[in-house]
Amino acid sequence: GQNIDQPTEMTATEGAIVQINCTYQTSGFNGLFWYQQHAGEAPTFLSYNVLDGLEEKGRFSSFLSRSKGYSYLLLKELQMKDSASYLCHNAGNNRKLIWGLGTSLAVNP
Amino acid sequence: EPEVTQTPSHQVTQMGQEVILRCVPISNHLYFYWYRQILGQKVEFLVSFYNNEISEKSEIFDDQFSVERPDGSNFTLKIRSTKLEDSAMYFCASSDARGYYEQYFGPGTRLTVT
Numbered sequence: 021g022q023n024i025d026q027p028t029e030m031t032a033t034e035g036a037i038v039q040i041n042c043t044y045q046t047s048g049f050n051g052l053f054w055y056q057q058h059a060g061e062a063p064t065f066l067s068y069n070v071l072d073g074l075e076e077k078g079r080f081s082s083f084l085s086r087s088k089g090y091s092y093l094l095l096k097e098l099q100m101k102d103s104a105s106y107l108c109h110n111a112g113n114n115r116k117l118i119w120g121l122g123t124s125l126a127v128n129p
Numbered sequence: 130e131p132e133v134t135q136t137p138s139h140q141v142t143q144m145g146q147e148v149i150l151r152c153v154p155i156s157n158h159l160y161f162y163w164y165r166q167i168l169g170q171k172v173e174f175l176v177s178f179y180n181n182e183i184s185e186k187s188e189i190f191d192d193q194f195s196v197e198r199p200d201g202s203n204f205t206l207k208i209r210s211t212k213l214e215d216s217a218m219y220f221c222a223s224s225d226a227r228g229y230y231e232q233y234f235g236p237g238t239r240l241t242v243t
Contacts (some may be wrong), residue, residue, distance in 0.1 A: 063234050
């Protein structure tokens with residue numbers, strides 16, 4: 021079947037680094053996406069990985085291992101505004117765009 | 130900066146009624162999507178639309194739902210005979226010619242079925 025697994029909740033401290041993991045099982049692979057969603061708002065795009073390795077984008081980086089069906093989002097120098105849900109999202113062969121439940125990150129001062 | 134817009138922001142309807150949710154995607158985008166998110170639950174894909182036809186749809190997108198691009202700018206989701214369980218936030222999104230790449234989401238329409 022097709023599935024996305026992420027931790028439900030994480031807590032971190034302002035200024036710290038946090039890694040949010042995502043494992044996926046899909047029929048085929050057309051990219052692994054990370055989105056950020058603040059409460060009551062729409063998701064916003066953070067990153068896209070289609071090849072193995074690390075993609076760095078400012079304070080946010082995303083890593084992919086296709087052979088392991090695994091990705092992580094790394095957030096550095098955490099700020100209070102980073103408190104949000106982080107959604108892992110995969111496009112499999114059928115392109116039905118499977119989304120995870122999201123990881124709710126709370127950044128504490 | 131171009132953005133996806135959705136109207137209305139909140140729609141209240143009675144069970145059994147039809148609703149039309151409206152979206153204006155980013156003007157040069159070619160791929161359009163509808164998602165829903167029941168409060169506290171995950172984002173669920175409903176349908177994708179390209180070249181004036183549905184390209185993919187999920188199991189949720191049954192005969193109760195339909196989409197249309199009636200003109201060059203609007204993209205609508207119609208829900209016939211709404212049910213209580215249709216209460217959710219409905220998001221429209223669009224992406225450019227690269228297809229299933231970065232999707233830009235609208236602010237959503239909160240649908241409440243009473």
